[in-house]
Amino acid sequence: MSRRRNPWSVAYLLIGLVLLLTAVAGVAEFTRVDDLIPILLMGVPGLVLTVRAPMFGVSFGDAGLKYSGLLKSRSYTWSEIQEVRPAVVTGTVFSSDVPELLLASDEIDQLPMLAGYGAGNRPNRRVEQLVADLEEARRSAGERH
Structure with a gap:
């Protein structure tokens, strides 16, 4: 079985990690409900990219x-x-x-x-x-x- 990957998968993984770490850092500063918006906007795509990029x-x-x-x-x-x-x-x-x-x-x-x-x-x-x-x-x- 042969496997081919997109060489950009590593870049997608790194972008996902940066987004995910930014969201995690935002959780540490979480004080109001509206602080949840940037956490979700960065955390969800960051999680998807971090989990899926190694499988592309x-x-x-x-x-x-x-x-x-x-x-x-x-x-x-x-x-x-x-x-x-x-x-x-x-x-x-x-x-x-x-x-x-x-x-x-x-x-x-x-x-x-x-x-x-x-x-x-x-x-x-x-x-x-x-x-x-x-x-x-x-x-x-x-x-x-």
């Missing part, structure tokens, strides 16, 4: 793939996936490449925590390589069955 990524093998994103995880067998392809979202300054799965049900499932960003319209090589590896794993699993 995709694992894939002969059976299929498992994606772990920000709020949920999903698993697919290769028979449920028609194609793995990059989706390009272009903007005026930045563009982003997002791996997406075209499912047998004709639905599209994007894997946003594995996205790559760049300037202009240049494709992100890390995302292109990930898509190629996932597509190769899908094809070779189909040939074996």
Whole structure:
């Protein structure tokens, strides 16, 4: 089973820790009910990022793939996936490449925590390589069955 992670996971983890520690420090100074607002605004996202960031990524093998994103995880067998392809979202300054799965049900499932960003319209090589590896794993699993 291969595993690929977003290199930015470490940054998300550090941001989560800073938010969480700031919220914990706010609890020490808690004197009024309205002090709860910044504690919640920093503590909840900080907790989510701190807990989920180490899990961001995709694992894939002969059976299929498992994606772990920000709020949920999903698993697919290769028979449920028609194609793995990059989706390009272009903007005026930045563009982003997002791996997406075209499912047998004709639905599209994007894997946003594995996205790559760049300037202009240049494709992100890390995302292109990930898509190629996932597509190769899908094809070779189909040939074996």
